[in-house]
Amino acid sequence: MEYVSPEGLRLDGRRPMEMRQIRAEIGAVAKADGSAVFEMGNTKVIAAVYGPREVQNKSQLIGDQALVRCEYSMANFSTGDRRRKQKGDRRSTEISLVIRQTMEACIMTHLMPRSQIDIYVQVLQADGGTRCACINAATLALADAGIPMRDLVTSCSAGYLNSTPLLDLNYVEDSAGGPDVTVGILPKLDKVTLFQMDSKLPIDILDNVMQLAIEGCKAVANYIREILLENTKELEYRRGV
Amino acid sequence: MVGLSSGEKQFIQGGIAQDLRCDGRKRLTYRPIYVETGVIPQANGSARIRMGATDVIASVKAELGKPSSLQPDKGKVFIHIDCSPTAEPAFEGRGGEELSAELSVALQCCLLGGKSGAGAAIDLSSLVVVEGKNCWDLYIDGLVVSSDGNLLDALGAAIKAALSNTGIPRVQVTADASSDEQPEVDISDEEFLQFDTSAVPVIVTLTKVGRHYIVDATSEEESQMSSAVSISVNRQGHICGITKRGGAGLDPSIILDMISVAKHVSEQLLNKLDSEIAAAEAEVEDDES
């Protein structure tokens, strides 16, 4: 299968180093403390943050820091074939865990002891890269909720098909069976906080692919900053500051 | 979980009694309704409805299936609702299942008619491809993204909008259907069947708070209700289904009164919804061209 034409175009018309169109919106769930929608091409997720609030299950209370919890769920209609998505299957448990760990690493939990922060991410449409989109949405939602963070966390994936490193795989490319490298970074601190890869990849190529994914993360970070800035300006305007 | 102080409770109840609700509405006024269609491109039809802070998405997926042997001339429709934890932390894990089931059943009874499929709001016989052999199965999925009361009405409206947004591929039966086997079907990429959704009812839920009943209750108002009756009414003014929730008993005469009120309200709601759907559809087409 030809995933990159000799003219250097991918199946959807992107060039290998190009990301899909990204779009973000803050405040999609009115009742949550913070929420955001994040789209990468046809992948669309909603994240809502509740907290910091009282710990619901006292046995989970942590004396010197906040408890961060995360649940990932997929809507029945989010994939091409309609399937009853069982809650709490292995895949969503794993992704929940990945998102929780990634976000926990940048939330300043020590500032909010004995409290709980819930992050809920809901996939409305899946077209590859849901993991990245969830993390990006969660970052925005946390920022919207005003939860103190060390830095933003942004994420992007990259793959390697037809001997070409490709940024931000969509579903077709993702299901080609090639390697899929998901990276999450703290853009300001320039640190990698999430790194996952499936399939085999020679080490020298991995370096290129990872660099590409990091570039993608940085681009996402720039966009997210812009959105946050715009949102803040709007809030200022509404308050009449 | 809505935690209210007793002062707040009284304020809500008092407002309703005086026909001036907390958000300034009258008892029988809806919140503004925003309709967006085609939000899930992968589905055959979809819509998102927002009423205040209530936000729901409905999608319709069509799959080729086999009609049941009891109703060989009818297609099948399945309705399933999910409550996302984004709407309410209480929906986390299996927490939303009870409400989801309740909403699913209520919608089924309002839209799908009896067990035999008779009296359904959607014309089930239009879903048949080859009688007794092939039919379309419609899977209607609702998702509550954000909740601030009146989920049933919102979901009903979202499903109606999603259905009018639905295009089902035109199917051509290639082999003769006389044989016993499943006929081969050819599916066209270009042509779509549009649904006639004019017969699809809207749902009006009247929530009884104190001695009065209100439409489109917010979750704060719902927390003060004694019972609620959901009535689905179609364009002809016919009642398509009724469900009652809540513990308190109702006087039968009040039910009849509620029905006539619902009929009256439904007319406005239908008009409002139809014009919103039309506008949303027009917008989608604008986007495409």
Added chain:
Amino acid sequence: MLHNKSFVKKTKAGKVMKQVREHYLRDDIYCGAPFCKVCDTSAARLSDSASTVLVLDTNVVLNQIDLLENPAIDDVVVLSIVLEEVKNKNMAVYNRIRAICSNSLRKFFVFSNEYHRDTYVKEMSGETKNDRNDRAIRVATQWYQSHLGDAVKVLLITNDKENKRKATEEGIRAETVESYVKSLARSDLLDLVVRPSSEDVDMEEVEDLRPSKRKVIYTEHKPMSEITSGLHRGIYHQGKLRVNRYNPFEAYVGSESIGDEITIYGRTNMNRAFDGDIVAVELLPQDQWREEKSLSIACDEDEDEDEDVHLAPSSADDAPRTIPQQGSIGETNPISSRPSGCVVGIIKRNWHSYCGSLEPMPMPAGSGGVAHALFVSKDRRIPKIRIQTRQLENLLDKRIIVAVDSWDRQSRYPSGHYVRTIGEIGDRDTESEVVLIENDINSRPFSSQVLACLPPLPWSVSSVDLTNPIRQDLRNLRVFSVDPPGCRDIDDALHCTALPNGNFEVGVHIADVTNFVHPGTPLDEEAAQRGTSVYLVERRIDMLPKPLTEDICSLRADVERLAFSVIWEMTPEADILSTKYTKSVIKSSAALSYVEAQARMDDSRLMDPVTTDLRNMNSLAKKMRLRRIEKGALTLASAEVKFQIDTETHDPLDIGMYQIREANQMVEEFMLAANVSVAEQILRSFPSCSLLRRHPTPTREMLEPLLRTAAVIGLHLDVTSSKALADSLDHAVGDDPYFNKLIRILATRCMTQAVYFCSGDLSPPEYHHYGLAAPLYTHFTSPIRRYADVIVHRLLAASLGIFKLPPIFRDRPQLTSISDNLNYRHRNAQMAGRASVELHTLIYFRNRPTDTEARIVKIRSNGFIVFVPKYGIEGPVYLIPRTEKGGGEWYVDEQQQKIKKMDGSLSYSILQPVTIHMEVVEPQPHRPKLQLTLI
């Protein structure tokens, strides 16, 4: 700019899914004209001064690819939508057009119109996919015209009448292929133009000259939708059509749905299907199933085809198809139980171009220079092909290449067009070239990129090689090689040292080709493509360039060479105690020929060290061989012949059987042992990506012809296992000394050939090599002339931790495709070798009519097939003149496999020796063939 495409897809389970894909439209796709002021011209491909730019319609690419490959056509824009359509319709053409586009000498530019903001078109409602694509092509053409301005003429080339009409209406310049080619005033190009079938634009001169032929001959092919539903319901059966190489009127379709082969008799039932086409077949009613018709030697219907004399087959892959008879031998069955059927539709065509010549015909009187001729392919499975030509005179005595274009119901033969001329018929070079083309063998000189990968000459072992820790210095060993006389590509050498403990150290040293051929280089890719060296009678087509083959890698005497060694310690009983693998440096002390080695061993006066080593090795080899045979290895035989070639004229001077000596067997034994040892080693390290070689166990059906023959002559063969077969072959001794060999030859040709495979694709029991009775086998010992060995060298090196495994080994599908290619190349090389021998046999007998002894191997209703051991050929001898049909004088006794004269005066039975006369006759000018007659 973003746009979502959505379409409906049916999944395998019959579910319908709506698919949505993003589709980005761009503004950075350039036009490819170097003179363009607006676009980025760094990737421009069109010529600087292009005055006319051609835009091709899909049908032009699909049908006129031969024309497009001609360098006269240039400055062409190929749209991505066209490529996509071509890819969906015909992968072979797609690869060819892609090759033209990437050829830097051609000025073909690919314009990604589907992703360009201004040329992307959306499907309109009610528009079919085809109409939409046609419109996309027109929009792109228009865009080019307005983009490049009036200085350049942008021309849409289409043979689609409707598209041309619409283009003209929209103000686009459009022409048909023929009118464009005519405007170039190159009459030779016109022969390359494919005549359109009826639904396309009418070209002048298409009127058929033979109106009487316009009657319907074949039944219509069923529409695709009907075929799919028929296949679904089990009325039709899908499979690949295989035409009998020896009787083109008989074909087989292996059908998975009925788990059997369906036989198709006659061109009418084949219904225009070609060999290799994927077809849909409908079974005939059972009372129409016919018994094997191939009982008579060829000739069917009204066509005049006959069985030629050919080289005797050496395996089941070369042999004529024999249908396994169901039921036991002798059981008479009036109606065949083998299903027969007829083709109702063709799912995928396997048309390509064919080598052959025109049927002799008189020059037509004044038909405007255009003549209709019939082309006869060398490959007998292909029907005659009708072509039009303007150069008939030139072509009549030439070997030419012709491509097939269409075959409609009204014509008996398919129509095609002339592609190119190879040379004169009968000329040895031409015919050799034909052999190469027919077997898809690349005989072009190596490209400069490939040659650039070679180390500088003169090359010698450097101190770096000697100090390299991975390489053992074995120059002190007494290594020597044994090969056929005159061998220059020596890839194996041996040594044998007696150890103080009474054991022997035996080493097999193989040329270290992978030291020079590195993965991923052009040299490696070329070798992988070629797969093997090809040995023709008068020349050799190398897999690797000559400096490597004959010098740097060749383990010649008295020079230091790099090798990959397998070293065993063996007891005098030839039991392997230990095996060691290492890269090494060796210095061969002698390059012997088989004859020399044999002579040394036989000459008891010689006591020099090399001779002693030879004798030690020979005694070990004999024990190894015995042990192998005890395990059930088959001693197979084939009639290999050898030519003596005149060095000046390259004509054959003498022909004779290839003699096998003990020395050959000795070398072979050690090579087998090395291959087995290496196979074990690489499979241990890489259980899922090793390249191995297997020989499938022949099924009872395959051995049926052998058993039938054996039964007639009263010989009992036990075929339950290879061991049993080997034993019964050993016991098959008749009165005459050649009998045993003959039976072995007959047994050999019942078996298929061994094949390469990737270990991950099969389960371990399937790895078995039947002929060698070895559970594991691979090829390691000839890396100079076989690419499989190169791969195995890399695997072995990686298993020793010397080198990293190249990334290709991680890609299973690609590995599988490599082994498929190796099998294909290997097989083609063998076919080419055989064809070359056949060709030289013909040349040899041209002036030498000969009488010789032959054996009857098959009985036919009008004669028999004989095998001539001395020359290794096989051919028909007719008892009844072929013009007389079914002359009643002779009858066949099938049970006894005899043909008898009615009056009982004469009878011939199978395996009977007969004396025949061999002579080259020329029934038609330029069509010489060898004829066998009974004396």
